[in-house]
Amino acid sequence: MQRDKDLHKFLLQKAERLTEEWYESLDKSDPAGVYSSTDPEIICKLKTQNLEFHKQLCKIFIEEKSVFLKGFDEWVIGIATDKEHLETPTHYILREFMRVRKQYLDFIEEYAESNPREVTQKQIDLWKNVLVEIFDIALLRFTEEKSKYVDSQFEEQQQMINDLSSPIIDLTRGRALLPLVGEIDTIRASAILENTLQQCMDKSVAHLFIDLSGVYMIDTMVAHQIFSLLDGLRLIGVTTSLSGIRPEIAQTAVQLGINFGKITITSSLAQAISKTE
CATH class of the missing domain: 3.30.750.24 (STAS domain)
Incomplete structure (x- = not known):
């Protein structure tokens, strides 16, 4: 639909603004994790990861769902196995997913208000439902992949400990x-x-x-x-x-x-x- 393409374009144009607003509003007082880092390289990487998220997410409105999920899943796995995110408490990361979801729901309202004659309430509700579903998928997949990666690392470390604890x-x-x-x-x-x-x-x-x-x-x-x-x-x-x-x-x-x-x-x-x- 043309409206979906227009929304995709609208959100993509807001991507950098979304990233900057998100980073500025971060609670940087958390004692541990990527969000409180003062390292310029880590901050730059974090913003780049967030911007890539927006670019990926917007595609849900112009791509087949199966195609979208394949590319989106790659981004989720990348975050779940990222060193800085692995060192960040999971509940902090889930909190940020939910804050970004709120950003998107607000932008849909902004887009609808700027196009009152073309966008119906039914269309607004449909877009919001799609976003909520995708964020739910992201939350679940992130949790699964981080847990899988941590378990794998633990098993490798345990094996190394076992090897070192029984040397010939x-x-x-x-x-x-x-x-x-x-x-x-x-x-x-x-x-x-x-x-x-x-x-x-x-x-x-x-x-x-x-x-x-x-x-x-x-x-x-x-x-x-x-x-x-x-x-x-x-x-x-x-x-x-x-x-x-x-x-x-x-x-x-x-x-x-x-x-x-x-x-x-x-x-x-x-x-x-x-x-x-």
Whole structure:
């Protein structure tokens, strides 16, 4: 419709004004996040992102909805994975989406008032409904994508922590050491099982010393996984020596009925290594 094209042109002409008015009206007292930044580069980037939003949003009045949503979604994902926006509390960002929505609804009224004979109330209501729907989509997609990205980053960081918390240290003559320290929960125990088997294969380890002197307590499930590691190592041809088992861990192992018959056990790591010299 010609009216839709005219509205698109009207809003596009207001894009820079929308951006400037929006930025000037920002609550910059928020203690954290992109909106309170005083860095000129970040401020410029923020305004550019906002201006691009307006340019994208206006297209809803001249493009097929499916085509529009594809391009619009790219903008939303870009914001959801943007470093400064990731460091901004989500409720601050949602608040700004809603403030910009109010700007648009006001501009539709302004456009209608400047064209009273051509624009009907029915048309006004239709345009407003379209905008409300698109902003709802933006709010939902932003929240989904930010959450997905944060979860992905957390999983990568957790994996890195797990990798670093169960390092295989090369010794000599095909021997290696796995020193376990701190609290071991089910997730970490599972990571230790997977990482250790893989690292032993990658490093062609023949004898692995597992030192538990830095582990003070493990529950039954974790103990089961750790001793499953011993079985796994035996299956891939790795001889194991255990050292530093505390009484509490030994008691848990006995309760599980774990057989230590094929495992060398010493009170200290030094004793374990000296036995293989």
